[in-house]
Amino acid sequence: MKAIVQDVYGPPDVLRLRDVDKPVPGDDDVLIRVRAAGVDPSVWHLMTGLPYPIRLMGFGLRAPKLRVRGWDVAGTVESAGRNVTRFQPGDEVFGTCEGSFAEYACTREDRLAAKPPGASFEQAAAVPISAFTALHSLREQGRIQRGHNVLVIGAGGGVGTYAVQLAKAVFDAEVTGVCGTDKTELVRSLGADRVIDYTRDDFTADGPRYDLILDTAGNRPLSHLRRVLTPRGTLVIVGGEAGGRWLGGLHRALGALALSPFIRQNLRAPFVKEPQADVLQSLAELIETGRITPVIDRTYPLSEAADAIRHWEMGHTRGKLVLTV
Structure with missing residues (x-):
């Protein structure tokens, strides 16, 4: 073959x-x-x-x-x-x-x-991998609840497009997506209530605080993300940039895991495994019913x-x- x-x-x-x-x-x-x-x-x-x-x-x-x-x-x-x-x-x-x-x-x-x-x-x-990563990060790691104010960084990417749809259509959250200029209309079409173009606006400088931040492809310091996280909110890091050959995006994940026990905010960096048949079947049903695409x-x-x-x-x-x- x-x-x-x-x-x-x-x-x-x-x-x-x-x-x-x-x-x-x-x-x-x-x-x-x-x-x-x-x-x-x-x-x-x-x-x-x-x-x-x-x-x-x-x-x-x-x-x-x-x-x-x-x-x-x-x-x-x-x-x-x-x-x-x-x-x-x-x-x-x-x-x-x-x-x-x-x-x-x-x-x-x-x-x-x-x-x-x-x-x-x-x-x-x-x-399989991208949708499961989004679902696992929102549900198991982020403990998302109906009405939560959720920020998805990298909302136009592989994991991000599923995260926006799941957070809105399945968990009924208030969703803000962060992406580049060329993806803003896409993210809005997926159901995001608000879309931030990171090339124009610094969402960590001011503005609302979020109950859950899902960082799928960010490179911002933890301190900046924590500024826009509620006092008992959750940050889930599932991707990253920079960091070199030795750590890549792992440096922020390791820092989050080391800091989390000492603060009220929840900082998580899960190692996502492959989805099992029951989760795949659940995702298939969501696709078939049009709740995610x-x-x-x-x-x-x-x-x-x-x-x-x-x-x-x-x-x-x-x-x-x-x-x-």
């Missing part, structure tokens, strides 16, 4: 379209004929091996252990292991797997759910995976990028 592989860490140029062995499913696995695969920040981190702590987490010190990139997946079931009970060949599914930038990929049954019938494969592939900036064929990641590196992606297979 064809797959996007890499043998060394580095820029997008290290990615190559090559012939590799088709994966063989185990007793608890599902073999998927991939139709689409989402591009998310984890792809970039595993491609570059940055920040360096990524390599210490089991992904390979000197070279990537997992040669095929990609996590988000949508496609049809090709075959299933003998212990698999929920799926059979021909079923349309979406979820996560190791190595979705390929014609075929294997994953466990509990990492998949039935694809929403009304969604395309491209839309389904844009959902995947936002796709553009699609690329599998052979142009490196170009997709180069586009993501520019930092202007509206929602998600998706590879078609």
Whole structure:
């Protein structure tokens, strides 16, 4: 089969379209004929091996252990292991797997759910990691409540577009989105009550205080964010910029976790795991009922995976990028 592989860490140029062995499913696995695969920040981190702590987490010190990139997946079931009970060949599914930038990929049954019938494969592939990260950050980490005043930083990105929709349509919060000029209309169309263009206005200088701040791609100091957080409000950091090769965006997350026990405000920086089948099914229902809609900036064929990641590196992606297979 064809797959996007890499043998060394580095820029997008290290990615190559090559012939590799088709994966063989185990007793608890599902073999998927991939139709689409989402591009998310984890792809970039595993491609570059940055920040360096990524390599210490089991992904390979000197070279990537997992040669095929990609996590988000949508496609049809090709075959299933003998212990698999929920799926059979021909079923349309979406979820996560190791190595979705390929014609075929294997994953466990509990990492998949039935694809929403009304969604395309491209839309389904844009959902798993980003939508789950938004949901987990708002619900489990942020303890969002109806009527909360919520600020989403990076509201036009992959996680941010879902966070705005979930906070408004599912949790009935008062939502303010922060984004660049080119994304303000998009964020407003997703349901945000107020949109702040960070290139024109400094939302940390004054203005309202927020019960919950979800920072999906910020680089502002914790002290600035705390100024616009209510005395017992919650800040959830799920992304970041800068920080260099050793810490990347982790420096703010580590600082938040170290400071939180000593103040009344809640500062959180969760390590989000892959969504399980029940959460994927809940997200599928939200999509099918129109309460959330995947936002796709553009699609690329599998052979142009490196170009997709180069586009993501520019930092202007509206929602998600998706590879078609």
